[in-house]
Amino acid sequence: MNRYPLWKYAILLVALVVGVLYTLPNFFGEAPAVQVTSGKATVKVDASTLAKVEQALSAAGIRPEAIGLDANSVKVRLDTTDAQLKARDVIQQALAPNPDDAPYVVALNLLSESPQWLSAVGAAPMYLGLDLRGGVHFMLQVDMQAALTQRIESMAGDLRTQLREASVRHSGISRNGQQIEVRLRDQATLAAARRVLQDQFQDLQVTESQDGDAFKLVASFKPEAARRVQESALKQNMMTLHNRINELGVAEPVIQQQGLDRIVVQLPGVQDTARAKSILGRTATLEMRLVDESSEARAAELGTGPVPFGSERYLERDGRPVIVKKQVILTGDSLTDAQPGFDQQTQQPKVDLTVDAKGGRIMRDVSRENLKKRMAILLFEKGKGEVLTAPVIQGELGTRFQISGSMTVNEASDLALLLRAGSLAAPMEIIEELTIGPSLGAENITKGFHSVAWGFAAIVAFMGLYYMLFGLISGISLAVNLLLLVAILSMLQATLTLPGMAAMALTLGMAIDANVLVNERVREELRAGATPQGAIHAGYDRAWATILDSNVTSLIAGLALLAFGSGPVRGFAVVHCIGILTSMFSAVFFSRGLVNFWYGRQKKLKSVSIGTVWRPAPDGAITRSE
Numbered sequence: 001m002n003r004y005p006l007w008k009y010a011i012l013l014v015a016l017v018v019g020v021l022y023t024l025p026n027f028f029g030e031a032p033a034v035q036v037t038s039g040k041a042t043v044k045v046d047a048s049t050l051a052k053v054e055q056a057l058s059a060a061g062i063r064p065e066a067i068g069l070d071a072n073s074v075k076v077r078l079d080t081t082d083a084q085l086k087a088r089d090v091i092q093q094a095l096a097p098n099p100d101d102a103p104y105v106v107a108l109n110l111l112s113e114s115p116q117w118l119s120a121v122g123a124a125p126m127y128l129g130l131d132l133r134g135g136v137h138f139m140l141q142v143d144m145q146a147a148l149t150q151r152i153e154s155m156a157g158d159l160r161t162q163l164r165e166a167s168v169r170h171s172g173i174s175r176n177g178q179q180i181e182v183r184l185r186d187q188a189t190l191a192a193a194r195r196v197l198q199d200q201f202q203d204l205q206v207t208e209s210q211d212g213d214a215f216k217l218v219a220s221f222k223p224e225a226a227r228r229v230q231e232s233a234l235k236q237n238m239m240t241l242h243n244r245i246n247e248l249g250v251a252e253p254v255i256q257q258q259g260l261d262r263i264v265v266q267l268p269g270v271q272d273t274a275r276a277k278s279i280l281g282r283t284a285t286l287e288m289r290l291v292d293e294s295s296e297a298r299a300a301e302l303g304t305g306p307v308p309f310g311s312e313r314y315l316e317r318d319g320r321p322v323i324v325k326k327q328v329i330l331t332g333d334s335l336t337d338a339q340p341g342f343d344q345q346t347q348q349p350k351v352d353l354t355v356d357a358k359g360g361r362i363m364r365d366v367s368r369e370n371l372k373k374r375m376a377i378l379l380f381e382k383g384k385g386e387v388l389t390a391p392v393i394q395g396e397l398g399t400r401f402q403i404s405g406s407m408t409v410n411e412a413s414d415l416a417l418l419l420r421a422g423s424l425a426a427p428m429e430i431i432e433e434l435t436i437g438p439s440l441g442a443e444n445i446t447k448g449f450h451s452v453a454w455g456f457a458a459i460v461a462f463m464g465l466y467y468m469l470f471g472l473i474s475g476i477s478l479a480v481n482l483l484l485l486v487a488i489l490s491m492l493q494a495t496l497t498l499p500g501m502a503a504m505a506l507t508l509g510m511a512i513d514a515n516v517l518v519n520e521r522v523r524e525e526l527r528a529g530a531t532p533q534g535a536i537h538a539g540y541d542r543a544w545a546t547i548l549d550s551n552v553t554s555l556i557a558g559l560a561l562l563a564f565g566s567g568p569v570r571g572f573a574v575v576h577c578i579g580i581l582t583s584m585f586s587a588v589f590f591s592r593g594l595v596n597f598w599y600g601r602q603k604k605l606k607s608v609s610i611g612t613v614w615r616p617a618p619d620g621a622i623t624r625s626e
Contacts, residue, residue, distance in 0.1 A: 032084035056094035129497035134441035147426035158355030159218035237510030286332030291374035334359030349412035448501035469609035474515035507579030514587035
């Protein structure tokens with residue numbers, strides 16, 4: 001009756017082993033480390049960077065405890081802070097000898113001291129949030145009206161070009177706030193202009209009016225189009241911020257939208273507020289220039305001659321020099337969009353570029369005069385420029401053209417991102433700034449740990465006194481619940497915050513409810529005269545429906561917090577929801593496995609250790625039995 005088959009015990013054992021395995025990294029603490037990240041949008045951290053770091057450390061006689069390459073950084077773990085400082089200087093000299101033009105950012109960091117065999121199976125500690133590790137918090141306000149104004153200004157220039165190409169004569173086009181006003185002389189040109197707007201500018205809604213003998217069309221954004229422009233500006237600003245924050249070498253930055261026009265940036269471990277603000281406000285600009293293809297320029301590229309007068313030397317992403325002319329054809333201010341795609345004829349990856357009307361006229365003239373010549377697209381950051389790409393002009397260009405060539409799908413996506421995120425889509429200002437010191441973060445960790453530990457100890461002590469052996473089994477299942485909760489959070493590489501630790505403490509109190517329901521149900525069955533084995537079986541079976549209902553309702557509330565909350569609320573909700581799922585497993589299946597293992601083997605069981613069971617006597621009195 002109360003026996004688990006072998007496969008169920010195997011599942012419990014596997015869950016316990018996995019829980020222990022992925023919880024262990026959180027107990028090893030952190031060691032001093034050096035982290036190498038990209039300092040420029042065009043520089044990637046890859047295996048060659050790792051090899052350079054290893055070679056520099058070996059030449060300096062520094063033996064790191066561990067060194068590895070992750071998605072976008074090289075991390076070197078050292079044994080002492082002295083070795084950390086020395087390693088940073090060595091790596092800095094090897095990778096970025098010129099601090100004014102550093103392609104890489106070499107920053108001090110802390111890494112988990114987990115042994116290599118744990119890292120090999122993917123076991124890593126949870127990240128600590130801003131309130132537990134200390135750092136900088138910013139809230140930035142995005143000027144959405146400026147984004148709309150900038151977009152409508154660009155569309156006004158495009159409208160001039162479209163009307164000119166359609167041979168529609170007008171008396172003037174002007175921007176009034178976030179509206180485009182087109183003045184026309186007669187009804188025929190009014191209808192023609194309206195057709196152009198409806199065909200070519202589907203994001204605009206058009207109204208017409210009469211001003212004396214003249215007519216006027218007023219075009220403004222449709223509500224859904226305005227929302228798209230604002231959402232696009234917000235996303236582009238977030239991408240730009242993410243690229244810029246990489247320079248700080250933050251292990252787990254938080255960049256998230258808050259409301260319709262605000263961005264929250266949290267940088268755990270960063271204490272230099274001035275540098276963080278400088279990075280967030282950094283500007284990057286794009287320029288398009290013609291490549292100098294003269295014989296003197298070819299010699300300069302090969303290093304056998306000087307750079308010709310009127311030209312400059314820049315490097316491509318792979319380090320090859322390119323000689324470009326100083327005259328700027330177009331800047332990033334004219335670029336309105338860049339999207340990756342595939343060429344319909346060759347099926348090769350490409351990047352589709354869109355510029356405003358003024359930029360289109362310039363590109364048309366320049367491309368007509370320079371067919372089969374190369375045009376370089378340069379990205380300037382901190383006064384230093386690099387060539388993103390230098391394609392050949394294959395035909396006459398306009399407001400929309402494409403870049404294609406020998407690039408992969410990922411390279412096309414990266415290039416489109418760089419072109420879009422080179423500068424902010426809309427102005428931003430910092431409206432909230434908060435710095436949390438590392439000592440306060442350590443104090444928060446200590447207090448949070450004590451709250452969970454003392455809460456756990458109090459619950460186990462009470463359950464042991466009140467329910468005897470069943471109470472101790474409940475305490476063990478509660479420990480397993482906490483173990484699985486921490487393991488799952490570590491597997492998900494979740495960021496633990498102070499609200500998350502509060503959710504852990506709350507989860508302990510809620511998880512024990514299931515054990516209380518089971519234990520009281522077993523007592524009721526014993527009180528009704530059931531045999532001990534029958535009481536255990538009926539107690540678990542009949543309590544399951546109640547436990548499921550109560551946990552499902554709590555899970556619904558947690559999912560609502562997760563869906564509609566933000567920031568600390570979401571952190572609380574994640575731990576709360578996972579804690580509910582682990583509590584259902586540990587409080588019912590794991591605790592029953594222990595009870596079955598202890599009592600299920602006894603065929604003639606006479607009593608169970610579940611505390612005092614009050615039985616009604618035949619004469620109506622109440623007696624108790626242990």
